Amino acid sequence: MQQxxxxxNEVPVVSIQNVEKRYGKFTALSKMxxxxxxxxxxxILGPNGAGKTTLIKSIMGILNFRGRILIDxxxxxxxxxxxxxxxxxxxxxxxxxxxxxxxDHAVLTTRLKNLGREQIEExxxxxxxxxxxxxxxxxxxxxxxxxxxxxxxxxxxxKLLLLDEPTSNVDLRGQLEFQKILRSLxxxxxxxxxxxxxxxxxxxxxxxxxxxxxxxxxxGPPDELMSRLSxxxxxxxxVKEADEPGITKLASDLxxxxxxxxxxxxxxxxxxxxKLGVVKGLMNGPYPIADIxxxxxxxxxxxxxxxxxxxxxxxxxxx
Amino acid sequence: xxxYDLLYGLVAIAIVFALSTIYLFARGKxxxxxxxxxWGILTFTYKEAIRTKWVLIFGVIFxxxxxxxxxxYLSAAGNLPPEYLKQNISDLLSVAFPLIxxxxxxxxxxxxxxxxxxxxxxxxxxNPVTKGEFFIGRAVGILLATTTVIIIGFGAxxxxxxxxxxxxxxxxxxxxxFATMLNAVMVGIALIVSEFSKRKATxxxxxxxxxxxxxxVSSLDQLVVSVNLRAGAEAALTLVLLDPIETxxxxxxxxxxxxxxxxxxxxxxxxxxxxxxxxxxxFLSVVVWIVVTFAIGxxxxxxxxxA
Numbered sequence: 246m247q248q249x250x251x252x253x254n255e256v257p258v259v260s261i262q263n264v265e266k267r268y269g270k271f272t273a274l275s276k277m278x279x280x281x282x283x284x285x286x287x288x289i290l291g292p293n294g295a296g297k298t299t300l301i302k303s304i305m306g307i308l309n310f311r312g313r314i315l316i317d318x319x320x321x322x323x324x325x326x327x328x329x330x331x332x333x334x335x336x337x338x339x340x341x342x343x344x345x346x347x348x349d350h351a352v353l354t355t356r357l358k359n360l361g362r363e364q365i366e367e368x369x370x371x372x373x374x375x376x377x378x379x380x381x382x383x384x385x386x387x388x389x390x391x392x393x394x395x396x397x398x399x400x401x402x403x404k405l406l407l408l409d410e411p412t413s414n415v416d417l418r419g420q421l422e423f424q425k426i427l428r429s430l431x432x433x434x435x436x437x438x439x440x441x442x443x444x445x446x447x448x449x450x451x452x453x454x455x456x457x458x459x460x461x462x463x464x465g466p467p468d469e470l471m472s473r474l475s476x477x478x479x480x481x482x483x484v485k486e487a488d489e490p491g492i493t494k495l496a497s498d499l500x501x502x503x504x505x506x507x508x509x510x511x512x513x514x515x516x517x518x519x520k521l522g523v524v525k526g527l528m529n530g531p532y533p534i535a536d537i538x539x540x541x542x543x544x545x546x547x548x549x550x551x552x553x554x555x556x557x558x559x560x561x562x563x564x
Numbered sequence: 565x566x567x568y569d570l571l572y573g574l575v576a577i578a579i580v581f582a583l584s585t586i587y588l589f590a591r592g593k594x595x596x597x598x599x600x601x602x603w604g605i606l607t608f609t610y611k612e613a614i615r616t617k618w619v620l621i622f623g624v625i626f627x628x629x630x631x632x633x634x635x636x637y638l639s640a641a642g643n644l645p646p647e648y649l650k651q652n653i654s655d656l657l658s659v660a661f662p663l664i665x666x667x668x669x670x671x672x673x674x675x676x677x678x679x680x681x682x683x684x685x686x687x688x689x690x691n692p693v694t695k696g697e698f699f700i701g702r703a704v705g706i707l708l709a710t711t712t713v714i715i716i717g718f719g720a721x722x723x724x725x726x727x728x729x730x731x732x733x734x735x736x737x738x739x740x741x742f743a744t745m746l747n748a749v750m751v752g753i754a755l756i757v758s759e760f761s762k763r764k765a766t767x768x769x770x771x772x773x774x775x776x777x778x779x780x781v782s783s784l785d786q787l788v789v790s791v792n793l794r795a796g797a798e799a800a801l802t803l804v805l806l807d808p809i810e811t812x813x814x815x816x817x818x819x820x821x822x823x824x825x826x827x828x829x830x831x832x833x834x835x836x837x838x839x840x841x842x843x844x845x846x847f848l849s850v851v852v853w854i855v856v857t858f859a860i861g862x863x864x865x866x867x868x869x870x871a
Contacts, residue, residue, distance in 0.1 A: 305690050307870045326598055326692045334690035340683025344612075356604025357691035397687075407690075 256318050258283050258331070258405050258436040259304060264312035266299050266459070273299040274310065275459040283404070286437040286449060288467070291456035297440040298337065300456070301409045304438070305334055317404060330358070333398030337409040339390035343383040347374055347393055350382065351400065358401045368396040372426060388419030395426055406430065408439040424449070478520050482511045482527065483536035492532050499526045517541075571838075571845050574805070578852040581859035601693040602701040609705025613671055619713050622667040626717025629660045653735055653820055661813045662779040664743055665750040666772075668710045672754025673771030675706060676865070677761045686871040699755075699865050703858060707751050711744045718743065735820045742819060745850045746812035752857025753808075759864045778809050785829040792833060801837045804830045808853045815850055818843040 257280040266274040273296045281287055289297050302308045306321040306328060314321040316328040341350055351365040369375040372392035382390065391411060398406055412420050427449055430437065439450070454464040463470070480501070484492055489511055493504050496513050501523050503514040515523045520539065527534060613619060632652050638645070645651075679685035688698060718740050754771055761767035784804060792800035804810050814831040827835070838845045 302686070302869075302871055307686060307689050309867065309869055325694050326697075329690065329692040332690065334687075336683060336687055336690070338683050340687050342612075342684060353604055353608055354691060357598075357601045357688065357693055359598050359600045359692065 255282060257281055257315075258285075258317055259438070260313075260315040261300075261304070262313040262315070264300075264303060264310050264314060266296075266303055266308060266310040272459050274303065276312070277459070277461065279454070279461065281436060281438065283436055284434050284451075286431055286439070286451045288450035288453045289438065289440045289456060290453060294458070295456040296459040297456055298409055299459075301334075301407050301438065301440060304407060305329065305332060330401065331404050333401070333403035333406045335391075335394040335398045335406065335408040335411045337411075339387065339394055341382045341390060341393065344381060346379050346381050347385070347389075348378040350393060350397060351378075354397045354400050360401055364400050364402075368399050371399065372396045373422075386419075388416065388422065391419060391423060392426070395423075399430075404436060406435050406437045408437060410440055476517045477514045478517050479540040480513050480515055480520065480524065481536075481538040481540070482513070482534055483509065484511055484532060484534055488532040492527065492530070492534075495530050495532070496523060496527060499523045571848065574849055574852045578855040581856050585859040585862050598693050598697055601691065602697045605688065605693065605698055605701025606705040606708075609675070609702050610709045613675075613706055613709035614712065616671060618670060619667065619709060623713040623717045625663065626660065626714060627721050629663070630656055630718045630721030632656075632721075653739060653816075656739065657813050657816055661743070661746065661816070662809055664714065664746050665775045665778060665809065667713060668706065668747050668750040669754045669757075669771040669775050670768055671710060672706050672751045673757045673761070673767040673774075674764050675702060676755060676758035677767045678758075678764045680871060681764055683871070689870050695866050695870060696862065699862050703751060703755055703861065706754075707748055710747050710751065714743050714747055715740055738820045739816055742812055742816040742850070745815070745854065746808060749808040749812070749850065749853040749857055752854060752861055755861040756857065756864060759861065759868060778807060784810050788830050788833055797833055797837050800830075800833045804833060805849050808850065811846060811849050811853070815843075815846045818846060 259279070259281040261277055261279040264274050264277045265272070273294075275296075277296075277300070289300065291297050299308065303310045304314055304316065304321070306314075306325040314328075317331045319328040319331070321328045345353070347369065348365070351369060352362060355362055355365060366375060369378055372395050374389065374392055374396060377385070377389065380389075382393070385393065394411065412423055427437070431449065448467060450467050452464060453467050453470050455462050455470075482492065482496075486506075486508060489506055492511060493513075496504070496515075499522065500519045501513040501515045505512045524537060524539070527537075632655070635652060676685070679688070685698075689695065693701075718736065753774060757770045757774060758767050761770060784807060788800045788803060791803050804814065810830050814828065814834055817827060817831045818834075834842045834846055
């Protein structure tokens with residue numbers, strides 16, 4: 246009860262009230278209502294066209310919409326500047342000016358945020374870009390652009406971070422670096438809203454919200470949603486063709502299923518929870534394995550698959 | 565009194581647009597304008613625009629048009645004719661004024677749509693700047709960059725050509741002022757084009773089409789004669805005022821103190837209708853163009869989705 250009372254008394258960082266956004270006849274957001282408490286990390290999932298990016302842009306006040314959005318108690322439509330002071334935004338496609346340097350972008354951002362340049366070094370160092378500050382954006386990798394996006398978003402120490410598909414073009418190393426930064430930001434108590442298909446990001450979220458056709462179809466803690474799913478990973482084994490029947494039999498006994506071979510690689514599906522046991526059993530088995538690749542399942546993609554199959558209904562819809 | 569009805573109408577339109585824009589800009593403000601944010605967008609826009617090859621080329625073109633190389637030969641030989649300046653300015657008005665919109669139209673027409681297409685508009689507006697502040701920074705940045713080119717192009721030519729007497733600079737300064745006003749109208753039109761375009765290439769095409777229509781229509785003389793004969797001088801003047809290039813050119817003719825020989829038919833119609841007040845009233849008409857185009861640009865941008 247005490248916890249509930251605390252939550253009720255606390256001003257939500259984001260309060261979305263009956264928000265509706267239409268593009269002609271297409272409804273991108275349909276009378277959506279949602280409160281996000283301080284310190285929460287909300288992961289928003291949904292298929293293309295579900296309304297994820299529209300929701301993020303509406304929160305920032307970039308799109309016109311019906312209804313009301315309050316950021317830290319400030320109405321986005323009435324005081325867009327005041328509301329945006331609370332927000333740091335990491336864009337989807339790292340849209341920066343190619344001819345400007347990393348440092349130029351930081352200077353431009355401090356001006357836009359009506360701040361001095363004191364924070365620039367700290368934020369660029371945080372994402373390991375200080376030494377590359379004179380590099381033009383056109384010469385930066387996607388990973389660097391992504392980190393630049395985070396650094397710029399953090400200038401001004403905003404309470405709320407909006408991350409719109411922040412890792413859609415980033416390689417695995419970039420994704421892992423990104424996760425590390427996110428973890429440290431979560432420790433600082435930042436409130437975050439992320440739309441992503443990032444591996445492992447589901448585990449960092451405090452709540453997952455699934456959107457479909459502009460509506461919240463379900464929401465809840467990631468663990469709870471995971472328990473509703475039978476999440477599977479895929480393993481790829483490089484083995485001799487002659488050993489394939491034996492390895493298939495062994496892996497099958499260990500719990501793997503759905504085998505497929507292209508003559509070079511043997512692919513198998515394994516439940517996420519037992520994958521390490523399967524790999525260990527195979528490595529200790531009598532058959533030589535030249536290489537193993539594990540393709541990790543993503544809570545995001547699993548949920549979207551389930552959503553598209555129609556298995557998820559309006560169970561916990563927040564509308 | 566009837567001859568002033570047109571002017572009153574224009575002023576009323578400008579006042580309505582200006583007041584509604586100021587009202588909407590001020591509405592809902594709880595804090596002061598983010599001046600540093602506007603300055604950031606303005607300086608960034610200025611630097612980006614001034615670096616554009618198109619803009620640099622136009623600086624050179626304006627210089628070459630204004631410098632009038634044959635007069636330089638005559639000047640060097642000490643054989644300049646007594647009326648060379650008026651003739652020079654008259655030629656400049658005929659040739660350079662229709663070209664001035666070619667500078668701001670393409671630069672302005674791509675400015676917003678390019679940001680929208682590349683996603684940088686989203687980045688800029690995710691910061692604590694309002695759409696109005698972005699629009700001001702962007703519009704003034706483009707205006708200053710294109711004005712710099714006009715002033716440097718014409719100014720450098722003036723320094724080369726008109727060194728025979730300081731009094732000649734008055735006419736040149738007037739030309740630069742009115743060219744800048746025409747430039748401002750075109751920046752306003754270009755921003756509207758940019759707002760309504762979905763792609764950069766479309767915006768560029770539309771911008772050039774606007775120039776083509778205005779430049780072709782700006783050869784108004786025959787049409788003005790015809791309208792004057794059929795519908796009267798006020799209708800003819802309305803036709804002239806609907807074309808900002810012609811209006812700005814006429815303003816320069818009145819303002820630069822050119823004689824009867826340099827008057828165009830369109831400028832004579834204004835003189836006939838507004839008589840002694842033709843200069844301030846034409847000046848006001850160009851101001852109305854500036855106010856209305858910028859107000860429409862702002863109002864459209866404010867009500868559009870930024871991304």
